[in-house]
Amino acid sequence: MTDVAPESQTTEGNARPYSVSELAFALKRTLEDAYGFVRLRGELSKVTHHSNGHVYLTIKDERAAIDGVVWKGQVRGLSIRPEHGLEVIVTGKITAYPAGSRYQIVIETMEAAGVGALLAQLERLKAKLAGEGLFEPARKRPLPVMPAVIGVITSPTGAVIRDILHRIRDRWPCRVIVWPVVVQGDAAAAQVCAAIDGFNALDGSGPIARPDVLIVARGGGSVEDLWPFNDEALARTAAASAIPLISAVGHETDTTLIDFVSDRRAPTPTAAAEMATPVLAELKAAVADFSARMHRRAARVVEDRRSRVEAADRSLKRVPDLLRLAEQRFDIVSGRLTAGLARNAAVHERELVRVASRLSPLLLQRPQAVQKQRLDGVAARLQPAVERRLERVSERLAALGKLYASVDPERPLQRGFARVSRLDGSIVHAGASLLSGEELSIKFGDKVTRQAVVDGDPAPAAAPKPARAKPKPTPAAQGDLF
Structure with a gap:
């Protein structure tokens, strides 16, 4: 503790005051010098694998706990993965964290404290991998x-x-x-x-x-x-x-x-x-067994085909017998066929004669006469109706022709009138609307069109006539009763 003690102790009032940093770093050097190598056994808790690669943890037993850290460079060399609840033996050095006034152990090696701890860690890892489906x-x-x-x-x-x-x-x-x-x-x-x-x-x-x-x-x-x-x-x-x-x-x-x-x-x-x-010998034996089975199978197939050919050969020697039997069956069937056809024709002939007695031209003429009578009646009713319909349509067509003739714009021209229009085709309805020098087109009854030019000023519009006053009624003179 010489680094912490003042250089000279005279009186309490004359002791040189340390700054907080000086005291914290002095304590850090003292811990590192006194506990540069420590072998520690305990249970891991609060294990944090930081994103930068460092591992922060706490090692504890029944009565105390100490913080620890494994730097990123040492994590790869650990024989086991730090996990919560694992009992381990670590080696490292004790140091202080001046910013927080805490001491901690910087871990360099870590091993499981016993077989039970290793097996517990193994069971946790097995459960993790099994949950991911790697054991399926x-x-x-x-x-x-x-x-x-x-x-x-x-x-x-x-x-x-x-x-x-x-x-x-x-x-x-x-x-x-x-x-x-x-x-x-x-x-x-x-x-x-x-x-x-x-x-x-x-x-x-x-x-x-x-x-x-x-x-x-x-x-x-x-x-x-x-x-x-x-x-x-x-x-x-x-x-x-x-x-x-x-x-x-x-x-x-x-x-x-x-x-x-x-x-x-x-x-x-x-x-x-x-x-x-x-086993190569077993494969050779299997191949040999397959070959023998194949030859035996082929021999059985050949023997079966040979037996079938021999049976067919025996059958071929009896071909005349087979043909005679077929000829006999054919003769019997042909004899029956001739008689059967004659009987069938006779049956149909009798049936035709029986039905023919009921057949007569009247069976066809009677329905035709009925249908003709119905058609004549319908024609007699339809003809007057058709004639009346044609008469009404003719009258309507004649009326439409008269109406068309009355509204024909060319018809007034035949009576001496002329149609005056401007060059754009618009009809002139009033002379007052014409301007001096305006060109006009005049069409006559012989369908000849002439051009003309307006001369002079338009006539002044006639003043409207005053409304004629209605004469007031004069009282009639009373007549003489006598």
Whole structure:
């Protein structure tokens, strides 16, 4: 605490006052010097993954709590994902936040405090991925029946790769491409993800062929050893692989997250090799069995056709007998046919004679006479009506002709009148409306039209005549009674 103490303590009144910043940063340096490396165990709470990549959290136990922060550069290197309620062991240094007068721990590493905590975190992650549908059987793809290239993602050293190669060599001759990765530790998950993405990125046009199926394999181990295969990013990468993937991590009793998202899970790496490849000897035996069955089937078909031909041959030898039998049936039927036709004609003849006695021309003449009589009656009634109708129409037509003649504009011209019109075709109705020098067109009764020009001024309009006053009635003189 030497940084906090005053340089010289004489009397209380003479002590140099510190500023708030000086005291806060002095305390910060003291904490960082005294607790530069701290290993802390507790339960995580108030975990916040900030958008800038930092993680802010609180580590607590039954009686106390301390704030913590994981800077963005350290988040990628954590072996587990910080989650609320997870019991962890962290390492870092204690520092202070001068702006808020709080102390906190800057976390550099983080690991689960026990197997129970790891399994609890795994169950939460499984529930999350299952809710997204990554475990659904419908999205799992079938494995190729006869793969030409198999991609194996595992450690290049150890018994796992030897067992896989040996098993594939015994069962099916194909090409095996090994992508070496570490299968334990913090870097394992990232390397396996890169291997899966790398195999999927191959298009087959280069020197390295694109695998038909992938195998992710690792031997058995503890929960901590197999923990990289419970990584969320690895599970999503395996689920998104376009190449069918077989998970063979651990022994039969070991289960990791990649087992649920892969297309097939193998209990052991050797079993994965058996899933990925058929047995060549079994295929040869199956082909041989199919060939024998085909030959047997063909032989049965040939034998059946031979039997049918022989039966037909035996029947052909009896052709004259068959023809005689048919001729006999034909003779019997033809004899019956002649007699039957004669009987049928006789029956129809008798029927015709019977009906002919009832037939007479009067049957047709009587309806015709009735119809003719009806038509004559209708014609007698219609003729006067038609004549009256024609007479009324003729009278109306004559009246219309007289009306047309009375309104014919050419008729007055025949009586010595003339029609005066202007050059625009309008009729002149009054001389007062004409102007001096205006050109006119005059049409006469012989249909000859002459041009004329108005001369002189128009005559003054005649003054209206005064209304004639009605004479007042004069009283009549009274007559003489005598």
